Amino acid sequence: MRQIKEVHIRWIGIPILSFIMTFLIDDDVHDQMSLLEEFFISVIFTAILWNGVFMIIKWMRRRFDAVNQTAKRLILTFLYSALFLTIGSNMISVSLGLCSISNLQSPEFFFRHLHLNFISAFMIASIYEATYFFQKWKESVVQNEALKSQQIRTQYGVLQNQMSPHFLFNSLNTLTALISEDQNIAIDYTQTLSEVYRYILQNKERELVRLEEEIEFCESYVFLLKKRFPENFHVDIHVGPSHQQLYIAPLTIQMLIENAIKHNTVSKNHPLSVSVQIDEANHVIVSNTLQRKTSLEKSTKLGLDNIQKRYALLGKRKIDISHDANYFTVKVPLIELISEVEHLQSTV
Numbered sequence: 461m462r463q464i465k466e467v468h469i470r471w472i473g474i475p476i477l478s479f480i481m482t483f484l485i486d487d488d489v490h491d492q493m494s495l496l497e498e499f500f501i502s503v504i505f506t507a508i509l510w511n512g513v514f515m516i517i518k519w520m521r522r523r524f525d526a527v528n529q530t531a532k533r534l535i536l537t538f539l540y541s542a543l544f545l546t547i548g549s550n551m552i553s554v555s556l557g558l559c560s561i562s563n564l565q566s567p568e569f570f571f572r573h574l575h576l577n578f579i580s581a582f583m584i585a586s587i588y589e590a591t592y593f594f595q596k597w598k599e600s601v602v603q604n605e606a607l608k609s610q611q612i613r614t615q616y617g618v619l620q621n622q623m624s625p626h627f628l629f630n631s632l633n634t635l636t637a638l639i640s641e642d643q644n645i646a647i648d649y650t651q652t653l654s655e656v657y658r659y660i661l662q663n664k665e666r667e668l669v670r671l672e673e674e675i676e677f678c679e680s681y682v683f684l685l686k687k688r689f690p691e692n693f694h695v696d697i698h699v700g701p702s703h704q705q706l707y708i709a710p711l712t713i714q715m716l717i718e719n720a721i722k723h724n725t726v727s728k729n730h731p732l733s734v735s736v737q738i739d740e741a742n743h744v745i746v747s748n749t750l751q752r753k754t755s756l757e758k759s760t761k762l763g764l765d766n767i768q769k770r771y772a773l774l775g776k777r778k779i780d781i782s783h784d785a786n787y788f789t790v791k792v793p794l795i796e797l798i799s800e801v802e803h804l805q806s807t808v
Contacts, residue, residue: 473587474510477580478502506580509548513541513584521592534589541581549577631657634688649687656680663710667774668795671744672704678713678736685721692726697736706742706794709770713746716790719763720748724788742796743780747789767792 478499517537524533631653638646659677663669675697682695695717717734726732734748764781771777771792780791 469587469591470510473584474503474506477510477583478506480583505549509545509580510584512544512548513581514588516540516544517585517588534585537585537589538581541585542578545577545581631684634684638687645687649684652680652683656684660711666710668707668797669710670704671699671706671708671794674708674710674713675699675704675736677711678717681714681717685717689721689726689732692728692731693721694731694733695736696734699736699738703738703742703794707797708744708792708794709767709774712767712770712792713744715763715767716746716792717748720746720788722763723752724748725751725753738794739791742794743791744794745789745791747787750783750786750788764790 479502520533520537520540524530524536635646635649635653638649656677659673659680663673678697682697685693685695713736717736720732720734724732730751732749732751734746737745739745764779767790768779771779774795777793777795779793782789782791
């Protein structure tokens with residue numbers, strides 16, 4: 461507990477408890493003092509005894525700090541506090557001349573004041589324990605959220621690390637095929653590939669990129685694909701300027717285009733067409749003609765599965781996958797980020 465919070469508890473708790481104790485003290489004292497004098501004496505009593513109980517509470521927390529010792533700590537705190545209040549209040553009463561030593565020897569006097577000490581101990585201990593539990597609860601919430609956030613970042617990082625080797629593996633296979641066909645095309649392909657891979661490395665640690673950047677990257681990627689499928693592969697990208705500043709997970713569109721090539725026939729008799737556009741609800745819609753291969757290559761589960769998991773980690777956003785007899789379509793939500801400046805301006 462931070463000191464400023466403990467001070468606030470004292471400033472509030474001591475006057476309240478003193479006021480209550482003023483009306484619970486003996487009738488004999490009422491006859492000897494005015495109400496103001498009784499309250500003043502009660503404040504002195506409470507302030508001195510409060511500090512003693514607080515020291516007991518702090519010691520108990522250090523001595524029994526484990527969760528499984530909570531019940532033991534609470535019971536001992538209450539008992540020690542009640543014992544301290546009983547001894548302390550009697551000593552102060554004698555010192556101030558409010559009672560004599562002979563009074564303390566009377567069982568009737570002792571038990572008459574014992575219930576007041578138990579009430580005081582219970583109230584003081586309850587206030588501090590309630591504050592202590594509330595603070596621990598807040599700390600546990602923060603720790604759980606931090607742990608959850610770290611787990612999400614770790615999972616997201618694993619998914620991001622899957623993308624680069626996957627992309628490079630497929631690109632090098634294409635480059636190998638081009639070298640044997642045309643070295644000049646292979647050189648152009650290599651230069652563009654270096655630019656594309658630079659984009660991947662630069663955005664590897666980012667959760668989101670602007671759609672404008674992703675589209676530029678995809679255009680370079682499509683250029684690479686058309687080197688491999690000059691006449692058999694068509695991609696139409698229609699993204700208006702109003703959507704360029706929205707955000708998307710890196711390589712999302714590229715992986716969807718790659719997924720279309722992987723699972724569909726691309727030939728002169730069956731050219732593959734892919735379209736990329738934005739709907740009114742700010743979703744990227746990637747659709748391709750459906751012409752499934754008769755024999756599929758072994759799946760690495762890094763395409764749609766990767767995208768779905770990444771978007772699930774980005775605030776539980778879902779992608780929509782659908783198909784009919786002619787088209788396979790994936791809808792991916794775009795994300796709008798408001799900068800701190802824009803947020804402050806909007807609240808003024």
